[in-house]
Amino acid sequence: MAAVSRRARDAFEALGDPTRRSLFERLAAGPMAVGDLAAGAAVSRPAVSQHLKVLEEAQLVTKTAVGARHIYRIDPRGIGAVRDKLDAWHGTAMAAFQAFADAEHEKDEVLK
Amino acid sequence: MTIAPVVKTVDVKCGPARAFELFTARMGGWWPSSHHTGATPFEEVVVEPKAGGRWFERDAAGAETQWGRVLTWSPPDGVLLAWQLNADFKFDPDFETELEITFEALALGTRVRLEHRDLERFGESAERIAEMLRGGWPTIIGEFVTFADQPQTQAQGA
Numbered sequence: 001m002a003a004v005s006r007r008a009r010d011a012f013e014a015l016g017d018p019t020r021r022s023l024f025e026r027l028a029a030g031p032m033a034v035g036d037l038a039a040g041a042a043v044s045r046p047a048v049s050q051h052l053k054v055l056e057e058a059q060l061v062t063k064t065a066v067g068a069r070h071i072y073r074i075d076p077r078g079i080g081a082v083r084d085k086l087d088a089w090h091g092t093a094m095a096a097f098q099a100f101a102d103a104e105h106e107k108d109e110v111l112k
Numbered sequence: 113m114t115i116a117p118v119v120k121t122v123d124v125k126c127g128p129a130r131a132f133e134l135f136t137a138r139m140g141g142w143w144p145s146s147h148h149t150g151a152t153p154f155e156e157v158v159v160e161p162k163a164g165g166r167w168f169e170r171d172a173a174g175a176e177t178q179w180g181r182v183l184t185w186s187p188p189d190g191v192l193l194a195w196q197l198n199a200d201f202k203f204d205p206d207f208e209t210e211l212e213i214t215f216e217a218l219a220l221g222t223r224v225r226l227e228h229r230d231l232e233r234f235g236e237s238a239e240r241i242a243e244m245l246r247g248g249w250p251t252i253i254g255e256f257v258t259f260a261d262q263p264q265t266q267a268q269g270a
Binding site: 083085086087089090091092093094095096097098099100101102104105108 | 115116118120121122123124125126130131134135138141142143144147201224226228231234
């Protein structure tokens with residue numbers, strides 16, 4: 001495998017642990033609450049929470065709070081934050097282009 | 113699953129040919145200087161004017177940091193760029209999303225439209241791994257062994 005991204009490395013590291021692989025695999029089948037995940041796991045609930053945290057940091061899973069429960073699911077490609085960043089980036093860039101182009105246009109007109 | 117593209121549209125006062133030229137040949141003149149991806153601020157942003165050309169920033173010392181490349185070069189109508197900055201905004205030659213800029217003539221001026229698409233590719237690793245899991249363990253174990261055998265990984269684990 002050439003050029004492994006940092007993110008892929010994090011993901012593989014996170015999945016290097018059999019308990020985490022098992023949790024991830026179960027979430028691949030559909031979203032689940034922490035309690036339900038813990039009930040089917042071979043380790044304690046706090047341990048399950050710790051493992052989920054590692055998966056979350058690797059952007060493999062994401063959690064949402066529903067009342068007092070945390071529902072985990074496969075990160076739906078975890079790109080919401082990236083899209084927001086790009087949206088802001090391109091917005092700033094295009095506004096800057098507009099200002100620049102119009103200023104250049106004024107100069108072109110003067111030279112005519 | 114696809115993610116909605118980022119679309120930005122602005123109107124400028126000059127004609128399409130001039131707008132195209134200012135956008136591509138003078139990118140360093142307008143691209144916000146806070147938006148550099150290299151270690152140091154850029155001096156210039158270069159879009160090589162041909163299909164297959166590179167798109168990169170160059171700092172005062174001449175160091176170049178690539179952003180992507182030119183997929184389609186069709187002045188004055190538009191340019192299609194490959195945006196190859198990953199989720200960490202670092203250049204990744206194996207990563208590619210499309211950034212299309214079009215220039216449409218108005219009665220007075222030009223409408224410049226930017227569309228950044230294929231955004232779902234930013235999150236491919238989670239999906240790819242999920243697919244490998246669905247496809248069975250031999251694949252993922254093979255990938256993991258390859259990863260674990262890399263010198264860098266071993267150094268980290270030492």
